[in-house]
Amino acid sequence: MNTSLVQLGKMTYYEFRMHWRGRALLVVMLAIAVMNIFSIWIFSSNTLPIELDMTYAAVGLISAPLTLTLAVLLPIIISDTIPKDQQYGVRELLDTLPVPHWVYLGGKLLGMWAGVLLGLFAVMVVNGIFYHFTIGALDLRLYIEMWLVAGAALLVINGSLGVLIPVGQPSRRRAVILMVALFVLPFAFAGQIFDTASLLAYINPIRPAIVLYYIANMGEQVSGNLTAFTSNDVLLTIIAGLIELTLVGVLAWGWLRWKENRA
């Protein structure tokens, strides 16, 4: 057991380093940071037709780039994590090493979490400081809550799905196509699914409850009729997401076992 933990730790460490050496993660984090800064800047340069409580507006403004990027973009960009091993032939090597499957999957996941979390933290600080200097004080509790729930939770759920679902794909390209199909098609059903707090909305991979709840959280004057999602729905979505994640994780592990026994 000890060895496995050490292996897990080392794998996490190197996965973390590899993520930050590649371009993909950097681009995603920069995209979030830049979009947020852009929104805050535009927001501060304009008079709006409605008066907003500025401390809450921070959440509404920057939640959309954050939640949408993490819910939709991240899984697609991170989807080649495991298929890359297959494509570059590293898998063959890994298969000969005494690494248990759960350590392999766990290392991939933890490495990704660590990498993205670091980026999220940096973006959160940068955005917060920029907001403070441009617009004014912001409600720290709500701000951090948003980064924890909409940020970290989405990262864990959707990011992990992004790593685990393509576990069987032989090439990067196939992995990306699969993830696009899963994460872009739900947008086509936007009109039917988004506005109702239903089971479908909870298991919907793009997590409409979380996205819309935080966008709408711009103060009492505005949030009233904007969305049907409450904080309860956010909680349920997270729970549904974790269940999905567990299922997919078990399936992925099972698939690896089956492949090993078959070969």
Place this chain on the structure above:
Amino acid sequence: MIEINNLTKTYSGNVHALRGVTMTIGSGMFGLVGPNGAGKTSLMRILAGLLRPSSGSVNVFGHDMTTSQGKQATKALLGYLPQELGLYPNLTAREFLDYIAILKGVTDSSTRKRQVEELVEMVRLSDAANRRLKTYSGGMKRRIGIAQALLGTPKLLIVDEPTVGLDPEERVRIRNLLSDMASRCTVILSTHIIEDISHSCNDLAIINKGGVLFRGNPSDLITRARGKVWTILTSGERPNNGLAVVSTLQLHNGVQYRVLGTPDAHYNATPVEPSLEDSYIWTMSQSQLPHQEMPIPVP
């Protein structure tokens, strides 16, 4: 005829792959030998039109390779087998060859079919030709690689390390194939396995660190090392003092070392006729000496 004049190639990060290479290559089989990183692949790629020279001129059958028309014209006469050959895993061998044939300009479908069949037969893959490429072994993939290089009756065949990782039988097969081709077209074979050269080339060049160390035929190379190759039978220490040990053979009465250089008298060394490999190693070791740092351009 391939004329290379003062060819230089530099990559980003100040990597000098080729420094002022000048040589002429005639018809037949030409061997390009050198260690890894010597610049062989860069030279191959420039001849194939994949890279541009940083400076200098390259003329292939009269086409100037620094212009795009020259490159186009050369590619029409070219067969290329790269060091790392990627294949489309889901295509069968026949489909892949058919595809490359089109790309090479064999637009007439009956000609194409005929060529594909001939080549599949030549590389002895007729049985497996309808299987997908992802089911092929390494050797089979190489043979398909050669087959695709031979499509379109090329006048120049550039093969980059074709026998790496193959078993001796495969290696012999491929060597023979290439020798057969050498009678019809110019073959430039790049390798770091001296055996490949010794059995088929009568013209070779040794390249190291972007410069040409030797240019001539195998017997000239051997002449260079004549008088420098010895065997030493001893049961004592391994010989040193600036001697390069080429091989070590355990005998019943001691260890027989084959060395390069000028051994001291106390070694009781016996001179032997150099092999090509000996000569290659001798040439390489001479180039490390300080006063011989600059590569020697040989006409």
Place this chain on the structure above:
Amino acid sequence: MKNIAKWAHSRAPLRNTIIILSLFFALSVGATAVLADEHFPRFEPDACSFGEVARIECGWVVVPEDYAEPDGKTIRLAVAILKTNNRNPAPDPIVYLSGGPGGGVVEFAPLQSTFMVDMLLNRDLILFDQRGSGLSQPALDCPELLEMVFQQTELSAEEKLQPVSECYERLEKEGVNLPAYNTLNNAADVDSLRTALGYEQINLLGGSYGTRLALTIMRNHPDGIRSVILDSSVPAQQNTFVSIGENFDHALQTLQDGCNADLLCRAFYPDIRGTYYQLFDQLNESPISFEIKNPLTQQFQTVYVDGYGLADMVFMGLYSRDSIQRVPATLYSTLNGDYTILESVAQPPIQTSSMLSYGMFFSMMCADSTANISQEQIIDAADQYPEAIAMRQSILGEYGFGACALWNVPPVTNNSAPVISDIPTLVLAGQYDPITPPAWGQQVAENLSNSFFIEFPGVGHGVTNNPCPMNFAAAFIDDPTRQPTSGCVENMRSLQFVIGSDRIRPVALIALILIGGVALWIIGTGAAAIRRQPGQIAWRAARRSMGWIPVIVTGLAVVAFLLPEQTPGAMPWSERVRVIETLIPLAIGIQAALLFSPDDEPALEVLLACPRKISWVLLERLAVVLIAQTGIALVGIALTLALVNDADVSLTLVRWIPPALFLSGVAVYATLKSRVMAFGMVIAGLTWFAFSIFGEALLPGQPTLWPLNYVLPFLWPIHPYLQPDSLTIGDYWLNRAFVTVVGIGLLILGIYQLRDEEYVLLGARGIKKQKEA
């Protein structure tokens, strides 16, 4: 009773007498009081006409029709009291004085409670319909006049005045004492309202005519007024009939100045005034008419616009921030023959007119404004300002004055001197106000010793409709001794003047010809190369590399979205005619990103060593994708045409092609530039999402945030999801051509990336040093 009698008898007779006398006195006083309540002013609570709404109480204030005859006929004023949520409210409410005159407000109390929520923070808000207007009884409406306005036909000046006298005669016959409906009595009504409702002090909030009323109250009934807010003031000494021309002229100049301060407006609309003249003459010569949908009745109505109609539109257009932004574009585009903006700003006449009680309007206006004024004076004043020629037909100009001649009420002569008062007053004015200019506000403030004057930029008439002035008003009422300040005033200065599509058209056309020409030439060269050697296309390999899964998925998606019945209220882009246009380009875009990526191509070196250019690989794969998706599109189009009754066949056939080419160009360029397929897909997906979901918000004239307002006017030519009815049809086809050409252009640019084998093989970093060596 028995006990009292017993108790009374048990005491001294004197005390009994005193008690009985006291009781009797109390009773008689009480009786008198009750009897006095039978007179005025009194408040009679009643149910609200709009039903029960929380925190709104309604009723009537009964006042004499003529204060000179207090025992005479009474009239009832409709009142709505909006209660504040504050647990410790201030004792002095705000009384809202509406403008017009003749604008009813009680009927819309629930709406007002949302608009004026700031006013309700600390105190109650009282709405009431002034005598003769709204729900008050009697209401002096003139249906005869509305009918004429509704008919929208050409009438002579006399014909237009006919309904006025008809209305007058009818009201007279009904026994209405029209001369009593003047501002003096109106002011007295407010004082009556205050006492009837039992308030010691009130605050006045008046706009437009309401300021004239407020000033009259300050002069004649100053007791009980704690503070006053005047929004777009009419000084007592001014006369709208005379000054209409001058005010309108000033407003047009302000408009040009404001436009000149905006980079794009200055470039595209350099001469607003001249354009207005030209258009005015042109429309009088040949008026135009078009159909618009009345939002109230949901029915289509014909609107008929001649020069005078235009003048009205421009005039009213200078009232609110939103419409000010559209005035230059409306003028220029209509002059150019493009009526889209005009149609979007035109209001069905019945909607604006029916909210005014014209009987009350004429009674008040004529009494206030005809003292010491003659027809000649009005015409002379008008001649000084040519703009006023347009206002001749207006109810505030000659027409109105002519109507007053028929509306026989005696002028009020003792209400024309400037009002001098020390009641704390906040005077608000709007920069672009065409009828009560900021100069008038300053005039009013001059004579009010405890007043603050604030001019708000970027707005016109009725500034408290905007949040910044509303905040000022609320802050002032809380503390009338301090001038409110805020940075929000400066934020209002910059207007986003709408740039009509007609201005961008020539630019787009030139760009289209240039880019299109180059693209055509390149395509022609390529096509010639293909024709020379047709066997060069490797169809089979291309088909195998693209696969059949995308075809199946797209086909299923198309069927899934086309077949079910449309639910009302679903997203606009899921309506049947738009399904193909939305889905197929997305499918093509995503596949286009996957066509060719150097880093992921297996046999790249071999391909590069072949004489056929590497870009052909990408093109033949793209061709396979396009052909397959076109097949699905055709099937889908056939389905659409079968399911939708009146679809335009040619439009449905081609409307999906420009976005398809656009998205494929974007995807290919993104993939080749970044060398990562995922990026190409993401960018193509985002582009599709942004333009198809937010399509409507990207049209010219839509509100947007700075600095995007500099980009928005130029976006329509390149908008892949522009709808045929958003702009003129000509603009729509120009957009289709432009989008197609840009898509092809991007494709060509992407393929241009592949021209150098070394770059394809090694990437950008490999050859960077090349240039230096």
